[in-house]
Amino acid sequence: MGKRDYSLLGPDARHAVDTGLAAAEWYHTDVPRKVMKALMQRTDGPALRDSVILFGCMITFAGIGIALWPSWWSAPFWLAYGVLYGSASDSRWHECGHGTAFRTPWMNDAVYQIASFMIMRNSATWRWSHARHHTDTYIVGRDPEIAVMRPPELAKVVLNFFGILDVLRFFPNLIHNALSGPTAAERTFVPQSEWTRVQRVAQVHLAIYAATLALALWMGSILPLMVIGLPRLYGAWHHVMTGLLQHGGLADNVTDHRLNSRTVLMNPVSRFVYWNMNYHVEHHMFPMVPYHALPRLHAAIRHDLPAPNRSILQGYAEMWPAFRRQLRNEDYFLKRALPPTAKPYRCDLHRLSPGTPVADTAPPHALPAE
């Protein structure tokens, strides 16, 4: 395959549409309707409990951080606050964006708006980009949420552990959105009826940042920014660490989530921060199952999935060398073995990858042997 073009308006985007990779039908493990219905059930309890813990801890940590400021004794409290602000917000944004975390719609919406602000995403734009991520997961030119493009730029990956590139991209975009609505690329996936909302959200976010900055200047201290804004940098590492594992080093341009997504077993603290999104194959296959039911879904379908990685560390031990190999050969990816109980991968669907001349394709062209 030739060099990938990740632009949503570029040749790979057109090719994905032409070859039927865009908006394709994806593989799903068979789950009896009764079991699936039980798994999909919504309830407010777990998310209410987790939100009380999350926002309670944030207020406590920030309060202690402010009380001890500017002593270095405040540092551990800022670090803990930062992870909740700059990383737990990512998973709350995600789950509440799906509308599955709470049963009560306004609770989903309230947490979604707060989390979107903290993670520096326009709540109106990102709802749509994430819908596209689910329709066309890791389809080059279609998925606007590909975290590591090939060949991987590892320096960028490292910088993003501190949120630097995200934040540098966010503010010019925010100003553009606040002044004139969605950008040209955003207009490819945000329906026109939502463009005014994108602009309004951007104006509200911009006003909060401006007020925080003004307060910091007036106080002659960065303390207000330690509470609002900066934690998106100093607390981003956890969501980047877990987020890279979702799809890193795996296949692109395929229509089977077992090939492009990764499930990783994790410690309970990371699972709280990440709201169980470590069950990522399961989440992509069945996005209507709430985060608190994902361990049960995993148990129900694991016979059909590659074995999960046993820890974050083991996930990195698998993924990082794959990134390094992709530096030399961007077509390289990890193809994990399926258990004997699983249905085989759908190689037949993966022949027409964008950039691959149709005449050159033959199964399993898009799935080079390891």
Added chain:
Amino acid sequence: MPWITACATDDIDPEDLIRFDHGGQTYAIYRSPKGDFFATDGKCTHEAVHLADGLVMGHRIECPKHNGQFDYRTGEAMRPPVCVNLRTHRVRVEGGSVQIEVA
């Protein structure tokens, strides 16, 4: 317009739905929590995904792909990313069968 039998009343659990294909069209037949029956087109207006794999909550159907929601009684789009309403079909129950009126 013709009425056709889609299923038996007890083919659908309360607060659930099933898929029904007829004449090259696909429909979704719902049974509300109170036991009333409703019918809509079977595919989501967002990206043509079958709603039959989704979740019925009260009078809403949630699409299994991106969690868009419709009121299945009126077809009204209730939650993004769905923006376009769903077509509804009239339903009647005749001697233990659920019938829908098709265009």
